[in-house]
Amino acid sequence: DMPLETPPAMDALPLRLRALSLSAMMDQPASLFKALLPGSSEALTSLHLFVIKSGPRLHERVLQAQPSLPSNLLHLSIATHWVPLSDSLAQFIASCTRLQTLTLSGIIPLQMLEVIRTLSSPLAALDFTIPATFAWHGYTVEAFFDRILREQSARRLRFMTATRVLESGSDDQPERAEFVRGACRCVYEITSRTSARALLAGYG
Numbered sequence: 001d002m003p004l005e006t007p008p009a010m011d012a013l014p015l016r017l018r019a020l021s022l023s024a025m026m027d028q029p030a031s032l033f034k035a036l037l038p039g040s041s042e043a044l045t046s047l048h049l050f051v052i053k054s055g056p057r058l059h060e061r062v063l064q065a066q067p068s069l070p071s072n073l074l075h076l077s078i079a080t081h082w083v084p085l086s087d088s089l090a091q092f093i094a095s096c097t098r099l100q101t102l103t104l105s106g107i108i109p110l111q112m113l114e115v116i117r118t119l120s121s122p123l124a125a126l127d128f129t130i131p132a133t134f135a136w137h138g139y140t141v142e143a144f145f146d147r148i149l150r151e152q153s154a155r156r157l158r159f160m161t162a163t164r165v166l167e168s169g170s171d172d173q174p175e176r177a178e179f180v181r182g183a184c185r186c187v188y189e190i191t192s193r194t195s196a197r198a199l200l201a202g203y204g
Contacts, residue, residue: 019046019075022062024055033065046075053083059092070095079105082131085115094118103127109134109144119153126154127161134164141188142179149181157184164190 073096099121104112148154179186
């Protein structure tokens with residue numbers, strides 16, 4: 001555990017991180033990442049970011065401390081609550097050249113399509129959540145799967161999961177459906193809880 005008040009300068013810590021999880025609910029200065037990341041330049045391949053609209057852009061501070069991160073990441077998870085991602089975060093995702101798995105939770109569907117369109121690496125697995133108002137965006141879930149699979153970054157997809165988490169008081173019932181599209185297994189799940197896969201994405 002790191003202190004909430006980090007000194008303006010810290011000695012490099014003898015750590016070799018493989019995964020890093022950050023929440024914009026807790027601000028941390030650049031000095032923390034400059035101390036944490038120097039020994040993890042090649043080992044750090046998994047990143048999870050929880051983003052809030054008014055929160056700090058922690059991905060920018062991580063990049064300042066480890067500019068090579070986009071070329072090393074294999075697993076990336078971005079979570080928010082249906083607010084637009086900043087341009088710099090969208091650009092960061094697009095700059096990741098080796099991604100194998102991507103999890104997008106609480107991302108507005110139209111922006112999610114744009115993020116997938118700009119990816120520079122072909123994915124093996126994609127997980128995302130959809131809102132209760134998903135039909136307002138003009139798609140069925142199956143059509144949305146098909147739309148994603150037309151993108152260049154999805155040409156090697158083997159697994160794709162869309163999850164809708166039931167809100168308290170909803171009359172909808174949990175359900176699960178599977179589709180096969182070429183070599184890709186597509187799963188749509190309505191659940192009363194966040195899927196374990198979505199929670200653990202980025203920690204592999």
